[in-house]
Every structure is written in C-alpha cells, then in structure tokens.
Amino acid sequence: MPKKVLDARNLTVTYKTEKGLLDTVRNVSLQICSGEIYGLVGESGSGKSTLARAIVRYLPENGFLKEGKIYLGDTDLLNLSKAEMRRVWGKRVTMVHQDPNAAINPSVMIGEQVAEVARTHLKLSKKEARNKALDMLTKVRIADPEVVARRYAHQLSGGMLQRVLVAIAMATNPELLIMDEPTTALDVTTEAVILDLIGDLMRENDTAVLYITHNLGVVARVCSRVGVLYAGEIMEEGSIGQVFKDTLHPYTRGLLGCVPRVNVNKKDISLKAIPGFIPRPDQLPPGCIFAPRCELAEEACRVERLPLKEIDYGHLTACRRNEELKRYGEVVADMREARSETEYGELVLEARNIKKYFPVVGGLSMFEKNRKREVKAVDDITIRVRRSFTMGIVGESGCGKTTFARCIMGLEEANAGEIELEGELLPYSVARRPRDMLRKMQMVFQNPDASLNPQHPVGEAVARPLKLLSSVNKEAIQERVKELFAAVNLPEDYIYRLPHELSGGEKQRVAIARAFAANPTLMICDEPISSLDVSVQASLMNLLVDLQESKGTSYLFISHDLSAVRHLSDWIAVVYLGRLWEIGSAEDVFVPPYHPYTEALLSALPIPDPDIKQESIRLKGSVPSAMNIPSGCRFHTRCPRKLGAICEKEEPPWQCIGYYHQLCCHIPVEDLQALQGEGLLKKERGAEQ
Amino acid sequence: MSETSHTFKPKQKRSRYISAIKRLQRYPTTLIGFTIVFLFLIIALFGPLLAPYAYTAQNLPNKLQPPSEEHIFGTDQFGRDVYSRILVGSRDVLSVAGSGTALAVFFGLLLGLFSGYRGGLFDELIMRAMDVILSIPPLLLAMVILFSLGPSRVNVIIIVGFLYIPMVARVVRSVVLDLKTRQFIEAARLRGENSFYILYKEILPNVLPHLAVEASMRFSYSIFLVASLGFLGLGVQPPSPDWGLMVGEGRTWFHQSRWVLFFPAGAIALLVVGVGFMSDGLRRILLPGGVSDA
Numbered sequence: 001m002p003k004k005v006l007d008a009r010n011l012t013v014t015y016k017t018e019k020g021l022l023d024t025v026r027n028v029s030l031q032i033c034s035g036e037i038y039g040l041v042g043e044s045g046s047g048k049s050t051l052a053r054a055i056v057r058y059l060p061e062n063g064f065l066k067e068g069k070i071y072l073g074d075t076d077l078l079n080l081s082k083a084e085m086r087r088v089w090g091k092r093v094t095m096v097h098q099d100p101n102a103a104i105n106p107s108v109m110i111g112e113q114v115a116e117v118a119r120t121h122l123k124l125s126k127k128e129a130r131n132k133a134l135d136m137l138t139k140v141r142i143a144d145p146e147v148v149a150r151r152y153a154h155q156l157s158g159g160m161l162q163r164v165l166v167a168i169a170m171a172t173n174p175e176l177l178i179m180d181e182p183t184t185a186l187d188v189t190t191e192a193v194i195l196d197l198i199g200d201l202m203r204e205n206d207t208a209v210l211y212i213t214h215n216l217g218v219v220a221r222v223c224s225r226v227g228v229l230y231a232g233e234i235m236e237e238g239s240i241g242q243v244f245k246d247t248l249h250p251y252t253r254g255l256l257g258c259v260p261r262v263n264v265n266k267k268d269i270s271l272k273a274i275p276g277f278i279p280r281p282d283q284l285p286p287g288c289i290f291a292p293r294c295e296l297a298e299e300a301c302r303v304e305r306l307p308l309k310e311i312d313y314g315h316l317t318a319c320r321r322n323e324e325l326k327r328y329g330e331v332v333a334d335m336r337e338a339r340s341e342t343e344y345g346e347l348v349l350e351a352r353n354i355k356k357y358f359p360v361v362g363g364l365s366m367f368e369k370n371r372k373r374e375v376k377a378v379d380d381i382t383i384r385v386r387r388s389f390t391m392g393i394v395g396e397s398g399c400g401k402t403t404f405a406r407c408i409m410g411l412e413e414a415n416a417g418e419i420e421l422e423g424e425l426l427p428y429s430v431a432r433r434p435r436d437m438l439r440k441m442q443m444v445f446q447n448p449d450a451s452l453n454p455q456h457p458v459g460e461a462v463a464r465p466l467k468l469l470s471s472v473n474k475e476a477i478q479e480r481v482k483e484l485f486a487a488v489n490l491p492e493d494y495i496y497r498l499p500h501e502l503s504g505g506e507k508q509r510v511a512i513a514r515a516f517a518a519n520p521t522l523m524i525c526d527e528p529i530s531s532l533d534v535s536v537q538a539s540l541m542n543l544l545v546d547l548q549e550s551k552g553t554s555y556l557f558i559s560h561d562l563s564a565v566r567h568l569s570d571w572i573a574v575v576y577l578g579r580l581w582e583i584g585s586a587e588d589v590f591v592p593p594y595h596p597y598t599e600a601l602l603s604a605l606p607i608p609d610p611d612i613k614q615e616s617i618r619l620k621g622s623v624p625s626a627m628n629i630p631s632g633c634r635f636h637t638r639c640p641r642k643l644g645a646i647c648e649k650e651e652p653p654w655q656c657i658g659y660y661h662q663l664c665c666h667i668p669v670e671d672l673q674a675l676q677g678e679g680l681l682k683k684e685r686g687a688e689q
Numbered sequence: 690m691s692e693t694s695h696t697f698k699p700k701q702k703r704s705r706y707i708s709a710i711k712r713l714q715r716y717p718t719t720l721i722g723f724t725i726v727f728l729f730l731i732i733a734l735f736g737p738l739l740a741p742y743a744y745t746a747q748n749l750p751n752k753l754q755p756p757s758e759e760h761i762f763g764t765d766q767f768g769r770d771v772y773s774r775i776l777v778g779s780r781d782v783l784s785v786a787g788s789g790t791a792l793a794v795f796f797g798l799l800l801g802l803f804s805g806y807r808g809g810l811f812d813e814l815i816m817r818a819m820d821v822i823l824s825i826p827p828l829l830l831a832m833v834i835l836f837s838l839g840p841s842r843v844n845v846i847i848i849v850g851f852l853y854i855p856m857v858a859r860v861v862r863s864v865v866l867d868l869k870t871r872q873f874i875e876a877a878r879l880r881g882e883n884s885f886y887i888l889y890k891e892i893l894p895n896v897l898p899h900l901a902v903e904a905s906m907r908f909s910y911s912i913f914l915v916a917s918l919g920f921l922g923l924g925v926q927p928p929s930p931d932w933g934l935m936v937g938e939g940r941t942w943f944h945q946s947r948w949v950l951f952f953p954a955g956a957i958a959l960l961v962v963g964v965g966f967m968s969d970g971l972r973r974i975l976l977p978g979g980v981s982d983a
Contacts, residue, residue, distance in 0.1 A: 411875050430878050438881045451872040455894035461873075465880040514876065 002033040003073075005175050005208035006055065011068035013047070013054045013232075022281040023066065025051050025232040027307075030210070032176065032225075037202055037209040039223030039240075041216060041255070043533040045278050047232040048212045052178050055210070056093050057085055073175060091121040094169035098181040100161035104153045111137070111149025114168050121172045136167040141197060157622040159190035163197065170201060177202070178210045183218065187396040187560065189619045192604035195222050196616065214534065216259055217606025220244060225314075228252045231278050231289050234308060238315035240610045248317040248325055250294045258538035259608050260567035265586055266545045271567070273539035277503065288318070296321050345387035347423075348522050348554045349408070349441075352382050354417035356400075356407050360627065375626045377403040378414075379578035383556075385522060385571075388548060390555040392569030392586070394562055394601065398623055400578040401558045402446075405524050408556070409443050422521065439469040442515035446527040448507035452499040458510045459485075459495030462517050469518035484513040488543060505536035509543070516547060524556045529564060541568060562605045566590060574598050577634045578626060584661030593672035595663040596641040633666060641675065643667060716973060722966025729960055733779040740773035744930045753946040763948035765939065771949060775956050778930035782960070785842060785925065786911035789849025793911075794904045796850070797857025802896070804858065805865030806888055816862070819855035827852045828917055835923040845924050849914055853907050860903045864896050898975035905968035909961050916957050932957050 013025040025047045032038045042048045053059050055070060057077060070077040072092060080088065097103045105113060114133035118124045124132060137145035140163040153161060162182060169177055179198070183191040199222050202209050211223055219226050220240060227237040228251060236249035247253045257272035276293040279285060285292050287302040294301065301320060308316040319325065360373040378400045385391045395401045406412040408419055410430030419426040421440055427433055442465075445451040452461055462481045466472050472480050482492050488509040499507055508528060515523055525544070529537040541564065548555060559565050565572060572589040574582040574597060582595040590602060603617040619638045624630055630637050636647040643666050652666045665672070714720070732739065748768035756763045762771035804815040822830075831848045838844045868874060869892070877887050918924035919933025927934060932953040939949030 409879060411878065433881075435881050438879060441879075443876070443879055445872040445876070447872060451876060453873040453891055453895070456890075461876075464877070464882070468880050468882065511876075518880070 002035055002206075004031055005034050005073060006030060006032040006210070007069075007071040008055055009069045011051065011054055011070070012066040013050050013059065014064055014066045016062040016064075019282050023232065024063075024281050025054065027067075028229075028232070028234050029308075030055070030227065032208040032210060034175070034208050035203060035206040036225060037199070037211050037223045039219035039226040040210060040212045040229055041214065041219055041226060042229035043214060043255075043278060043535060045231075046229045048214075048229055049180055050232075051229070052095075052180060052210060052212055056089065056095070056178065058089070087121075090117060091172045092174055093176045093178065094172065094174045096162070096165045096169050096177070096179045096182045098184055100158055100165055100185070101153065103165055104161055106153045108152075109149065110151050110153070110156070110164055111145075114149070114164070114171055117168050117171045132171060133167075136171050137164070139170070139201065140164070140167045142167075157190075158186055159194060159622060162186065162190075162194055166194075166197065166201070170205065170207070173205060174207060176208045176210065178212070180212045181214070182211075184213070184215070188562070188604040188606075189396060189600055190622070191218070191606070192616070193618050195606075196618065198222060215606060216244075216255060216534070216608035220608045220610045221606050228255070231284070232281060233289060233318065234316075235290065235319070236315075236317045237308065238312070242312060242315040244608065244610050246312070246315070246326065248311055248315065248322040249290075249319045250296050250321075250325065251290050253325070254293075255534060256608060258534040260538075260541065260563045262563050262566050262590060262602070262605065262607065265567050265569070266541075270542050270545065271538035273542055274535040288320070290319075296324070345389065347384055348387050348421070349383070349385040349556070350418075350420040351384075351404075351408055352418045352420070354378055354381050354404060354407050354419070355415045356403050356412060357415050373627060376578050376629060377626055378407060379629070380417075381575070381578070381580050383573060383580075383583075385554045385556055387521070387554055388552040389570045390548065390557050390568050392565035392572045393556065393558045393575055394560065394565045394572065395575035396560060396601075396623060398626070399575045400626070401575050402526055404575070405443070405526050405556065405558050409441065409524060435469060439518045440521045441524070442518065442520040442522075443524045443526065444508070444511050444515050444528045447531060448504050448511060449499075451511045452507055454499050457496050457498055458502065458507075461510060462495075462514045465514060465517040480517070484517055487516070487547065488513045489539075503536075504532050505540065508532065508540060512540075512543065512547070516551070516553070519551065520553060522554045522556065524558070526558045527560070530559060530561060537564070544568060562601055563607075574601070577623065577629055579634060580664070581635065582661075582663040584657075584663075588658065588661040592676035593657060593663070593669050594676065595665055596639050596667070596672075597635050598663075599676060600640060641667060641672075716970060718966045719970025719973065722963050722968075722970055725959060725963025726967050729779055729783065729963065732776055733783045736776040736778075736780055740770075740776045742770040742773040744769065744774045744777040745928055746770070746773075753942055753949065755946065755948055762952045763946065765935070765949045766942050771935075771952050774930035774935060775932065775952055778932050778935065778953070779956070779960075781842075781925050781929055781931045782912060782915060782933075782957075785845055786849065786908060786915045788846045789915070790853065790904060790908045790911045792846065792850025793853035793857050793907055794900065797854045798861050798896070798900060800854065801858040801861025802865055802888055802892070805862035806869060806884070806892065812862075815858070819858055822852070822855045827914065831914065831918060832921065832923060835918065840918075840923045840926060842925050845915060845918055848918075849911050852914070853911065857900070857903055857907060860899060861896055864899045865892055868892050868895055901975055902968060902972045905964060905971050909964035909968065912957065912961050912964065 008028070008030045011025060011028045012023055015022050015024055028051060030038070040048050040051070050063070054065055059065070065078070072088065077085070077088070111130070111133045114136050115129040118129040118132040119126070122132070133149060134145045137148060142148050142160065142163055148156070148160070156164070183194050186194065195218065211219070213219060223240060225237070225239055226243050228235045228243070228249065230251050235251045236243055236247070243252060244256070247256065254272065254274040258274065260271060274293055279289060279292070285302070288294070288297070288305055291297040291301040298321070306318055306320050308318050310316050311322055356378040357374040357376050360375060381404055383391060393401045393404070403412060407414040410426070410428060410433055413428040421437060424437065426437055430438070452458060459481050462484055463477050466477050466480055481495060485492055485495060490506060490509050490513070494502070494506070502510065529540050532540065544555065545568065547553065555568070557565060557568050566586060569586050572584065572586050573580055574589070574595060576597050582589060582598050589598065600617050600619050603614050607614065617640050619640065621638055624637055632648045632650050633639070633652045636642050639647065646666050650666070652664050654662050654664050655669050656662050657669050746769060748764065750768065751764055752766050752768040754760055754764040760770050760772065762775065765771055765774070800815055804812045831852060834848055835844060874887060874891055877891050915924060916933035916936070919931040920937040922934070922937060924933060925931040927938070935953035936950055939953065942949055
C-alpha cells in the first residue's frame, strides 16, 4: 500500500473582492499517494489553480482558506508558521508552471538555477551542488548537460526550458510535485516527450504529483487518478479507467463528448457541446451547480446539492442520477446522418508554388556584403480548395502555416507563386484586389481579443462588411446583422455590446459572423478555436460545420490541433518548415502509409481514451531555424525513420498512393506500409469492435 | 464623417463612465488632483470678479506689506494686492499653457498618426526631425527663439506647442504601431476599408485614451515652461500678473518681504501638483490595463 502523501480535506477557499466574499473553491477533498499522478481537469475558471495554491498555502493577498485541513505526510500544513512553510516550499513541495519563460530567470545560467535549489534546501557545498545540477539535467534527458548548464534561458527552446523546470522541481526529491498546465504552451511533439519524461521520473522517484490541465487527452496519457473540477467543486473522481470508461457524471461525459476523435469526422458525428457557461462564484445555482447546463437534470437536482458519493471502489460522483448514466452506455456524441458525399466540386482556390521569404535585418547584417539572410517562412507550397470543402493544414508552431494563410489573404505579399480564386488571378497585396475578390475571401483570426475593435459595438463590426462588400441597402443592414447574429447563436441584443462585455467564445462567434457577412466563397480560419475551452471549441466547430452546410462555403482551416483538423477537414495537408510533406483526403492521411512526420504527430497526439496504446514515436530536438534549412530532406534532422546519406543530400520525391493521397519521402511507399503496419487508427477501430 | 455612419451606437457608455468614476474613489490623490484643477479653472473664469482689487491698482505707501486682513497675501513693490494678482494671473498661466498644449497635441497627433501608419521613409524622416528638436534643452531653445522673435503671449504659445510636439508624436506613434498589427485592423483591410476610415474610425478611438493622459502630462510641463519663461522675463510682459513674472519681480524684494515670492510660487506648485495627480488619475481610469494596453 503506497503511503498517503497529500491529504486535503474539505477545502473552501475564499477571495475578498469588491462584491464581497466569494467562495471560489468549495468543500474539495484530495488524497494523493506516493508514486501517483493525480490529474485535476477543468475548464478555465473552474478553480484549478486556486485549489493548487491553497494546498501549498500560496494564495494571493486577498485569498484565504476558510475551512479545511491539509496534511503533507504527517505534517499539518495549517499549523506551520510562515518561516516553517518556506522550508516546505521548494523542498517537500515543488511546482512547475505553465510558462517556462516566466519561471526561469533570464540573467542567471541554467545550471546555477538548478544548483541554487540544491544549495538552499539540501545544504550542499558549491561543488556538490554543481554535480547535483548536472546530475538532474542528465536525469531530465538533456543531451549535453555540461553545455546546457552554462546557457541562459533565451538560448534554449520551450521544451528544453520545461525540462529544466522539472529538473529544478525534482532536485530536492520532493514528496509532492504540483504541475500547473506544464505542457500547454508546447507543441504536440514536444509535449509528448515531456509527458513521457514526467511519467518515467515520477514512477522512478515515487513522487506524488498533482497534475493540473484542461486537456483530457493528457490526463489519459500520464495520470492514474483524475478529479473533474467544475466551478470550484469536484464532480467526479476515480481512476482513469473508471472516469473515462464508466463515466458517472454528465459533466465529465460532456467534456469527453467535446473532444473530437481522430477516427471519425464531421461526416459521421457532430460534437456534443455543453450549453451555457460556467456559473460565476457569485451567481451559483441553488441545487447541483451543473444542473442548469445538464440535460439529465430533474427537479430534485435544481433544489438539493448532493455531496460526493462513492459508487464503486474509489470512484466518486456528485450526480444523483448516476445509476441511469451507467445504464445509458456511451453517448459520447450524436451520430449524424451521413453527409451526402459531394462529388469533388469545382476549384475555388488554387495557390501554386507560394513562397514568402522575410529578410533578416538589424544587427550587423548591414555590414555583411552579399550575404542576404532570409527566413524562408513559406517555401513552395501548392494547395487547392474545392467548393464547399474544407482543406485542413496542420503543422507545429513556426512551420509557416499562418504566413501561408496571410499570403493568400494578401495581408503579407508573397514573393513568388500564383493565387487563383475561382479562375481569376489575384494580386499579391490586399490593397490591389478589387472589391469583388475581397468579398469572396474572408478570414477568422486566432485571437478573439485582438480581432474586434475594443471601441466599436460588435454589431458595427458585422455591419461594415455588409456596407462595403454586399449589395444590401442601408435599411436592410440592421436586419441582416440580426440574421447573422442568430446564425451564430448569439442573442440579438448583443449587437450593441462592446467587445469587452463578451466572453472569448462569443467574440469568436462575432468574428465568424463578420467573416460570413458578405457571403464569401472561401473562408480562411487561422487557429480560430485554439485559445478557447474544450466545450466552447466543440460548439464553434459545430457552428462552422453547420454554416458550411447551409452556405456551401469552402474553408481553409489552419491548426496545430490534429483532432480538430481531422474533425473538420475533408482534405488535409501536413506542413513542416515551410513545405508540404503529405496531402490527401482526411481518411487517407491518417492511415498508413503516412509520412514519418505525420506518423510522429499522430503518435504524439494525446487521445482521451485510456484503451488506445499509441506507439511512441518521438521526435528528437526542436524544429530547425527557418534561416538555415537542412539540406536534402528538411525533416532528416529529426526523422525517426531516416534512411541514411540520401536523406541528407537529395530532396525527396513525391509519391502517389492512390489517386488522392501523396507524400514526399525517400522511403518507398511499400516499405512505409510494411514499417507502419496497421497504424494507429486501425488499431483504435479494432479496440472498439 | 457624419455621426450616422455608425449603424449601432453603444448603449452602455454611461455605465462605463459610472464604473470609471467608482474606480476613481479608490484613489484619493486623483480626486484631489481633479479638485485642484477644477478650482483653478473656476478662478481663471471668474478671477476679476472674485478679486477684491484691480490687479493694476497701485498704492505706493502700502508697498511690500505682509499678509493682513485687507490684503490676505500682502502687497508687492507697487503696493498692488498679491491675492488679486494671483487670481487674475491664473488666466494667463492656464490660457498660455493650455493653448500651447493644445497646439502640441493637435500637431503631435497628426504627425504621430501618419508617421506610425505610413511607416517607411516618411516615418523615418519625421521621427528623426523630432529627435533633433528633442536633443536641444527646451528652455534654451525657447530662450533663443524668443530672443529673436521678441517676447509676447502668442510667441510663448507657439514655442510651447512646438517644443512639445515631438513628445506627443512619439507616444501617438508607438500606440499606432501597436494597433496597426492588431487583427481588427487587418480585418478592416480585408473588407477593403480605405486608409482614412482605418485611421479615423479604427485607430483614432483607441489612441484617444493614451492621448488624453499624455496631454495632461504635457499640460503640467507647459505650466512649468510658461512660468520659467515668465520668470526670465521672456513671457508675458508687465504689468500682466503672470505668476512666473511675479516670482521674477519679487526676487528683487525677497529680503524685505518673502510674501511677494511665496504666493505666486506656491500657486504654480499647487497647480502643477494638481495637474500631475489628475494625469495620474486619467491614466488609471482610461488605461486600466497599463500603458501597453491600447
């Protein structure tokens, strides 16, 4: 029996605010044993971070613990003085934060920062601490610890920094490690590597971990137990298998239904979004706090709040109707009537051989003669989009997908290539494009906060394109705007609101309404959902699918999120370092044979299903700089299936697999097929049958 | 552009202002600042009506008197009532410094907007020209120009405006540079808005809060500059009751009577502090997210 490391009982955390005292976390109990990774999931505003801070008594000035008991091993943390607490922090309890850039001192060498912890808390001598630091850096699998120890934060990539943070946190061999969204800011491939590392290290050292995240896939991959937090209360708690397979709370079920699966897409199912919003702590409903958004809610739910009840061994739920949920079976998503298979329609957009190089200026470059340095952000990408189809573009950050989209929109002037929209050649710059062409192509941006003018009512944002680009007369504009708001499921009176009065998801709906206002034939969506909560993501994805069906608009959907792209796209293009590596219909691209890069992306993808055992194919290092692109195949520096010298010297050829699927690799298709076997998704289907 | 070009008027503007005023209450200095500035404005408007004596009324036998019931701030070297002169003099300070600031804000805004929005060589030329102005000590430059032009009220206004254009232009330009890359500007370009609309309707409203804060700061500096020029005898000429001028004249009689010097100097200090507090408060109300938050 592993020993109990953290025992927090009936915690209630209160903040003093302008509106009086607010209980942001209510009556939460947590137990974490040694060697256990406890996942705490919840959407933004659910109180995850507050809870974590309360556990280590690190609340901000205006917050305090109203009720509860916290034991770390045998120590009652609430009885400790400030000074004693300081000896607990950093030694017995350590923390890894979300943003590694903010957590590491930029002007102190990496090695020194690890050594400092060892000196302060382990009372090691300078030399011992130095060795300890190197030892820790080796443990977190940093290839060249001696060299890295002498580097500064800006010289390391985000993934490396996060490893350093793990090294710092593990240096004192703590009993409890709290990780607050440690991989959220990282790319999938880097995330997978870090998650592997965390899993291995914790098991080795028998550390208890509280892992906070919003990503169910990540929880399924690393955690052994999970608690689902909603508006400051635990809704369900249990082992991974219990919670993901025998879900006993409608909220958990809702969250799982919001995540698109890699093996099905919009043609098969529509995502099941949770209606409504998380209630604010000053406006909690009287009964079960989830009742207003729950489709199973009955009268009793709205009146009385039930405490957590143990249903199965170690499986707790706060839902009174859990018996029925059990019988329900899995209703993860609505099955939808199969969409009529549209013939491959006419070409809407054809972008041929687009290139965009950014000159590197500044520094001493002006003194270097004949040495033009350039960042090759987009280097020869060709893409076709057909009517009422979605072309998905996936790639890690910095691969050039956004620059490509901006070139097509004309916000960035391409250096070379041709952009053809419905057979007409477009000028590179948006300023030189005629009105009619502007109307046909619109864009939804990534950051909903920056995409609306904070000084204008949101209705104005939707009315402007109508005024400029459509033939609607002045009187009808008001009506049209109201229609558009209804189409994106926003109440009519929102028209008069200013952007700061809307939530992130609502702002993005306005942005979608604005893009649709002039009835475009092509819409470019640049990561439109990535900054939002899963339940909001699901409803926006559904909205995009519905709008596409009713209006016949084509999408160019850009994202780093494989499952979102898979869900929305009919065609998928995989981009790495400014070039395409694989392109094909959505069904084909994620089925072997696929490009080794696609394979790595797929195997890194966190899937919220503990039954799927993904093959662990991990990429080494980080994406090379677009300023000096590797020779031959650009992927050879990280490719797990590299053949040899040929990959370094020659550019790989395009190979066709079937009519609609092409990839660019030196490895013959037949060999890839043999190497990759059944592939990930096939296995997944097998598991379901 | 006419007001009707807005299809939708924000309804909630009033509640926004109310919440801004509520926020204000938490900062007493802001309230003090606004009160001081407001009082001085009243004095400037009604100064001659409030003053017990005419500011030019001489009474030589009564010169350099300490404060008394008849003359609460005492009298100066010609026996004129200092209190009355300060009341009336507030007009000079506020109008000269205010007009100078307005001039600087107007041209600074124009230059900053176009410079930031156009970018390129145009921006480079304007900004380097601004650097040239900034590289010369302002008081020195003002003195040189006033020596050649001759001291007068209008000239002081022009000088103050000219000297503070670069500061305003820089602030406006930096805000525009930030706004220019925001996606709502790109969305406007994508729907084919012309540059005038983008500058006037999309960018300008977001610059105004920053401009208001900058203008109030410039105003307090202008008061200083106007007072300094008055002190040096290069500003408004006697017998005007300009505060700076009064300090300058009072300097000669400092050993016989401190009052001639103390009260006008105190008035300058009080006004500058008041404007400073006000500008601080404006920043808190208009830019709650910090300076970078446009």
